[in-house]
Amino acid sequence: MIKLIGIKKYFTTKQGTAHALKGIDLHVSKGEIFGIIGKSGAGKSTLLRTVNLLEKPTEGEVILDDVSLTSLKEVELRKQRRNIGMIFQHFNLLSSATAFKNIALPLELAGVDKKEIQERVLYLLEVTGLSDKGDHYPHQLSGGQKQRVAIARSLASNPKVLLCDEATSALDPETTKSILTLLKEINEKFGVTILLITHEMDVVKSICDRVAVIENGEIIESSSMVDLFSNP
Ligand code: ADP
Numbered sequence: 306m307i308k309l310i311g312i313k314k315y316f317t318t319k320q321g322t323a324h325a326l327k328g329i330d331l332h333v334s335k336g337e338i339f340g341i342i343g344k345s346g347a348g349k350s351t352l353l354r355t356v357n358l359l360e361k362p363t364e365g366e367v368i369l370d371d372v373s374l375t376s377l378k379e380v381e382l383r384k385q386r387r388n389i390g391m392i393f394q395h396f397n398l399l400s401s402a403t404a405f406k407n408i409a410l411p412l413e414l415a416g417v418d419k420k421e422i423q424e425r426v427l428y429l430l431e432v433t434g435l436s437d438k439g440d441h442y443p444h445q446l447s448g449g450q451k452q453r454v455a456i457a458r459s460l461a462s463n464p465k466v467l468l469c470d471e472a473t474s475a476l477d478p479e480t481t482k483s484i485l486t487l488l489k490e491i492n493e494k495f496g497v498t499i500l501l502i503t504h505e506m507d508v509v510k511s512i513c514d515r516v517a518v519i520e521n522g523e524i525i526e527s528s529s530m531v532d533l534f535s536n537p
């Protein structure tokens with residue numbers, strides 16, 4: 306489903322060159338919930354952002370469903386990106402728009418007709434447990450509700466893959482649990498493959514099928530959750 310092959314990413318700054326990713330190989334299977342865990346600065350965010358090429362790797366190849374994203378022209382890449390949803394630690398909602406409008410926006414930009422948008426958004430509000438929150442603005446919503454809107458928005462274009470960038474790090478433990486439960490439901494209901502990054506072991510423990518540990522731009526361990534915790 307997702308294949309990262311020999312991904313290297315170097316940032317050149319005034320201070321010199323930062324080797325953020327030093328040759329990452331990763332395969333995520335269809336329908337899997339795959340977690341990448343590591344400390345701050347390990348390269349998690351850079352790695353996640355190379356999957357949809359928000360970050361262009363210095364070297365290496367990104368393949369999604371047999372399509373090599375790294376070899377595509379910008380126009381083609383834009384089309385492929387509709388297969389990849391993303392959610393963030395700080396939700397990244399448009400503060401001047403209602404929950405409904407936030408979810409509708411990507412569909413409007415994609416030129417979907419009004420009636421279809423209406424139906425799709427109402428459905429997504431329902432799926433994410435926000436049926437009575439469509440006309441609320443972000444400042445009228447709790448953190449968990451905001452993340453639900455962001456999840457609904459990320460699903461608007463029916464993506465095959467959902468990238469989660471520290472999606473629960475700004476939430477309290479209770480809310481974290483409910484958001485992880487929602488992600489698991491989405492994974493099961495729609496078959497969406499989930500790739501998440503986190504610095505919290507509890508997150509990977511609760512929903513991931515497999516996990517990779519990243520340190521200093523390298524994957525130092527990768528295994529199924531079962532194997533990870535049956536090791537002495
Ligand atoms: P994490 O998400 O695990 O905290 P990051 O992927 O954000 O780690 O960062 C990995 C390394 O790459 C860090 O050393 C960071 O300083 C560096 N880095 C990330 N983005 C940039 C950038 N835009 N310019 C320069 N260095 C960067």
Ligand code: ADP
Pocket residue numbers: 403405406419423438439440441
């Ligand atoms: P536009 O930006 O195209 O002028 P709106 O974003 O106000 O229009 O609304 C687009 C469509 O979505 C309209 O049919 C409107 O009735 C519907 N809509 C907007 N907000 C909500 C909501 N909270 N619940 C249900 N439908 C809504």
